[in-house]
Amino acid sequence: MSEDRKIDLLDVATILAERKKTIAMIVLTITIIGVVIAFVWPKTYRSEVTFVVTDGNSINLSGGGLLSGLADIQMGGGSISAEQALVLLRSTEIQDKLIEEFDLAEVYNTSVPEALRKKFGARVEIEDVREGGIGFNSIIAIKLAYVGEDPDRVYDLVNEYYGTVDSTVQKLNKKNVEDGYRLIENRLQQNLMDMERAEDSLVAFQSRYGILEVEEQAKAQIQAIAELRTEIVKLEIQINYLGDVLGEQSSRLTDLKTQKRALERRYNNLIQGNGNVEEIGDPEFDIFQSVDQMPALFIEYLRRYREVLVQEEIYKVLYPQYEQQKLSYEEASSGLMVIDPAVKPTYKYGPKRSYIMIAAFLFGLIVAFIRVFFDRWKAENPEDHKRYQEFTAALSFRNAKH
Numbered sequence: 001m002s003e004d005r006k007i008d009l010l011d012v013a014t015i016l017a018e019r020k021k022t023i024a025m026i027v028l029t030i031t032i033i034g035v036v037i038a039f040v041w042p043k044t045y046r047s048e049v050t051f052v053v054t055d056g057n058s059i060n061l062s063g064g065g066l067l068s069g070l071a072d073i074q075m076g077g078g079s080i081s082a083e084q085a086l087v088l089l090r091s092t093e094i095q096d097k098l099i100e101e102f103d104l105a106e107v108y109n110t111s112v113p114e115a116l117r118k119k120f121g122a123r124v125e126i127e128d129v130r131e132g133g134i135g136f137n138s139i140i141a142i143k144l145a146y147v148g149e150d151p152d153r154v155y156d157l158v159n160e161y162y163g164t165v166d167s168t169v170q171k172l173n174k175k176n177v178e179d180g181y182r183l184i185e186n187r188l189q190q191n192l193m194d195m196e197r198a199e200d201s202l203v204a205f206q207s208r209y210g211i212l213e214v215e216e217q218a219k220a221q222i223q224a225i226a227e228l229r230t231e232i233v234k235l236e237i238q239i240n241y242l243g244d245v246l247g248e249q250s251s252r253l254t255d256l257k258t259q260k261r262a263l264e265r266r267y268n269n270l271i272q273g274n275g276n277v278e279e280i281g282d283p284e285f286d287i288f289q290s291v292d293q294m295p296a297l298f299i300e301y302l303r304r305y306r307e308v309l310v311q312e313e314i315y316k317v318l319y320p321q322y323e324q325q326k327l328s329y330e331e332a333s334s335g336l337m338v339i340d341p342a343v344k345p346t347y348k349y350g351p352k353r354s355y356i357m358i359a360a361f362l363f364g365l366i367v368a369f370i371r372v373f374f375d376r377w378k379a380e381n382p383e384d385h386k387r388y389q390e391f392t393a394a395l396s397f398r399n400a401k402h
Helices: 002-018 020-040 082-089 092-101 104-108 113-123 151-209 214-245 251-272 294-330 353-380 382-395
Strands: 045-053 124-130 139-148 336-340
Touching (some): 045 151, 092 104, 104 113
Antiparallel strands (some): 045 336
């Protein structure tokens, strides 16, 4: 077995030695062709930009200030994520815009939209850099590159590509914030109108009935009633005493009775609302209502006052949120941050000439070995070679029988 193998290897070496000129000629020819291809092949250039996706609407108000410590209304509509940015990078709309702007139909020598997108996609490189570990990790950076024959076009296209995505993401982020901003703005305007109506209603009620402060006014009215009742009792005592002493015809007794009737009218007016307040002639009692009317008036006052307080509390919640949403809307950005900016290429990215020449040399060796051993097989097996010729002839359509 070992001798057969040595003989076979020796035969192979002998065959190769005998046909060395053929092998050298084939290898040299194919290698020269590879060299020509390597130097004729158009040069390509590559430009790349690396960026990260952050929160484009991160306005932090929790550290203090006028808006800190207040209620937070969750409006939704977050910023565009890194995964969504990848979708935008591969979107047909953005790629078609770049194809049209840089006139790539002429560069690719085709006007078919599908073919243009396919060729453009073959030259665009989009890579997402993820955190280390196992599983679906978050994206920490995105690399965008383009390969082409013109270094100026490659550089400009990469920058325009990134700029288009950046502006698109900014518009989307702003649109997400705008929905919440407009909602808060409309609700705040409604609250301001409701609060104005409630205040006007309260002022009109106070102007009509003179109710300014419920508790203090009630205390003052009760005190006034008590004082009137005390004066009336004092006058009754004096009238009874003077009636016994001076008689019913006394002028002083008549004056006291007149004072008593005046005080009783005031008293009855405060209790039951009888008579006209203006008849009293004392402006101190103009703000007082009758005791019979006071519960209903105070309830109505409290309802209107409560509506004012409710609208004020709503305003306290809405206004800070409105200012926060307004800041987010005005300062909304794409959240894209360039780590490595694109650089204008000065050295070719391809073709790899050394690889092409090495590949041509190895391919030439393979072709040469196949040719040498095929010739040897043909010489040693004429019958099999004849059958092989018949088979190849049968495959030809020219010799096909009708």
